[in-house]
Amino acid sequence: MKKIKVNIVVPSLVQGGGPRVIFSYANYLVEQGHDVVVYVPILYVWPKVRNGKINWKTSVGNFLRGNKLKWFDNKFKIKLIFKISDSYIRDSDIIMATAWQTAQSVYNLDDSKGKKVYFIQGYEVNDEGTNKIEVEDSYKLGMNMLTITNWLKELIRSVSEQKVKVIHNWTRDEEFIREEKQINNPRSIIMLGNTAIHKGWSLGLEILKKAQEKYNCRIILYGVRQIPDLPESFEFYQQPKRELLMKLYSEADICLFPSIREGWGLIVTEAMAHKCAVVGNNTGVVLELCKDEETALISKSKTVEDLENKLFRVIEDERLMKKLQDNGYELAKKYSFSNQSKIFEEYLLSLVE
Known part of the structure; x- marks a missing residue:
């Protein structure tokens, strides 16, 4: 089986269900012999619709946490970078965005950084609905989109009409x-x-x-x-x-x-x-x-x-x-980790083959 380099961009290392899914998949890929690096930006900039303003709360939190993931036993490398740009991210086979706030920045990276994947685990519109346009615009970027439920797939397709892969979540x-x-x-x-x-x-x-x-x-x-x-x-x-x-x-x-x-x-x-x-x-x-x-x-x-x-x-x-x-x-x-993680790996390999 081909071994690949995978870059994963996360907004932060804060504990949560979504990050646990991402980091568990990353560990699995490492166990299969793939080279995985998770990137965390210090300078956390909102998309251009918010005039490129810096989210200082997240930026300061990322700086203070550094590359230490205290709540999860990671087997992958974590790199704290100044910002999401070609200068700070290595060339790879796959580059994955995991949140609407970073999707545009990942999309703007050079193709040498890898096939662009957007992993969507929820309809990330806040309770006030003030970021609805920003979230839905992120679905229209043209990246390879991956999500966790069919209802999310249909919601995304109603906005972008692009192909969306569904891989259900799991229990270990x-x-x-x-x-x-x-x-x-x-x-x-x-x-x-x-x-x-x-x-x-x-x-x-x-x-x-x-x-x-x-x-x-x-x-x-x-x-x-x-x-x-x-x-x-x-x-x-x-x-x-x-x-x-x-x-x-x-x-x-x-x-x-x-x-x-x-x-x-x-x-x-x-x-x-x-x-x-x-x-x-x-x-x-x-x-x-x-x-x-x-x-x-x-x-x-x-x-x-x-x-x-x-x-x-x-x-x-x-x-x-x-x-x-x-x-x-x-x-x-029916949705064990061993089964779903294998499907996840095969999906990524299909993009580079």
């Missing part, structure tokens, strides 16, 4: 639960603690408070940043290590997924891999892969009342909960 093979799942009484519910509006935080928090009050449920939350004013009875784990996070999934009966808009939602398939019954809104991986009443209980209206009623149904009906746990587990197994 070793993170699937092997032992028999124990049912808790009262139930345990896990949810991502992220206060961004599109993550449905306020909606989810309201439902969890009612669930604990009515059923005395154990509530497990985790996230990158500590969240103020949580009920004292709620458990919160800040940036838990993977071993602890997998343990928390194993201890939970149900995963609540209240996101209003999501590219994928790694918590869903990770929870399924640990036989958590998923109750969630119809977005991201739930919209893409799940079947209502079979692999998840799905709220299409995305209202507090509907999502709450569905969660309470699962809490009260152990037979339904067990069915969702078992079916979700079988669904997640």
